[in-house]
C-alpha cells in the first residue's frame with residue numbers, strides 16, 4: 001500500500017467515525033461515563049420552592065463532600081386542588097451547567113435514562129432515611145416491617161413514580177447526619193457506604209438542613225436562571241415597568257402564613273429568620289412584626305426606602321414598585337399611598353412565582369420578609385451580585401416599642 005492510499009483510507013475511516021458519532025448523538029445514545037465514586041439522589045419532599053432551594057444548596061454541598069455525582073432533582077410543585085405533586089425539571093428555570101461548575105452533576109431525568117439501568121437495577125433499589133418512617137396505611141393483620149416507606153404520601157409517591165422508581169429495601173443511616181462543615185461526618189459516610197457496594201444513595205428526603213447553613217449560602221452563585229427566565233425578567237422590567245429605578249417587595253401574607261407566624265412566641269428562630277437575625281441571634285430576637293406586618297408598616301417602610309434612595313441617587317429616582325405575593329399584593333393601598341410621589345405599583349398579570357423571583361433579583365432595592373424562604377432566595381442571589389436588600393420591620397423600631405412600653 002502506498003502512503004497516499006493509507007492516508008486516503010485513514011480519511012475514510014475518520015469520516016465514518018464522525019458520521020457514526022453524529023448518528024449516536026441523534027439517537028440519544030450518547031455514552032454517559034459512569035462515576036466510580038457513585039451518585040446521590042434525593043426527593044425534595046419538604047415545602048415549596050423556597051424550602052427546596054435551601055435544601056438544594058445543602059444537598060449539593062453534601063454530594064461534594066462525599067465526592068458523589070449530584071443527581072439534580074426536579075422541583076416538586078403543588079397545583080391547587082391536585083392530589084399529586086407535579087415534578088418540574090430543574091432546567092425549566094435554571095442552568096444545569098452552572099451547578100456543574102461547582103461539582104459533577106446530572107439531572108434526575110438523564111440519570112434515570114442513561115445511568116440507572118447500569119448500576120441501579122430495578123428490584124435492588126434501597127431508600128435511605130434517618131430512622132423508620134411509619135407506614136401511612138396498615139391493613140388489618142399485616143405484619144409491619146420497619147422501613148423508610150419512601151413512597152408513602154404526597155409528594156413522596158408521585159415523586160419517585162415520575163421516574164418509575166420502586167424500592168425493595170430500606171436503610172436507616174442514624175446516627176450519621178449532614179453537618180459536613182463542622183464535623184468529620186463526611187468521612188464516616190464514605191467509609192460506611194462505599195461506592196462499589198452502594199453506587200447510589202437515594203434519600204427519602206433532602207440530605208440537608210433547613211434553613212440553609214451559613215457555610216452553604218454562597219453556593220447560591222451556582223443556581224443561575226436559564227436564558228429564557230432571565231430574558232423574561234429583563235423584558236418585563238424594560239417593557240412593562242416605567243423607565244427608571246424600581247423597588248421590589250415580597251409580601252408573604254396568606255392564611256397559612258398567619259398560622260405559621262403564631263410559632264414566633266416559642267422560638268428563637270423561625271424558617272429563614274437567620275438571614276436577618278444571624279445564625280446565633282447575634283442580630284436580634286424574633287418578634288411578631290418580622291413575620292407579619294400591617295399595611296401601615298409596609299407603606300411607611302417603602303416610603304422611607306424611596307426617600308433614602310432618591311437622595312442617594314437624584315439622577316435615577318424610584319419610578320415604580322414591583323410586588324410579589326402569595327396572597328394579597330395590596331395593590332390599591334400601595335398605589336394610593338405612593339401616587340403623590342409619582343410612583344406606580346405593579347404585579348405580574350398571571351401568577352408566576354419564578355418570574356417574580358427573577359424580577360425581584362434585578363430590582364434596585366429589595367424589601368423581603370425575613371422569615372420567608374422565598375424572600376431568602378432573592379436575598380442570597382442579590383448578595384452574590386452585590387445588590388442591596390432589607391427586610392420589613394427590621395431592624396426593630398425600638399423608638400416605637402419603648403413608646404408603647406411607657
Ligand SMILES: *[C@@H]1O[C@H](CO)[C@@H](O)[C@H](O)[C@H]1NC(C)=O
Nearest residue numbers: 035036037038067068069104
Ligand atoms: C472523586 O471522584 C472522581 C471520579 O468522579 C475521582 O476521579 C476523584 O479522584 C475523586 N476525588 C477524591 C478526592 O477522591
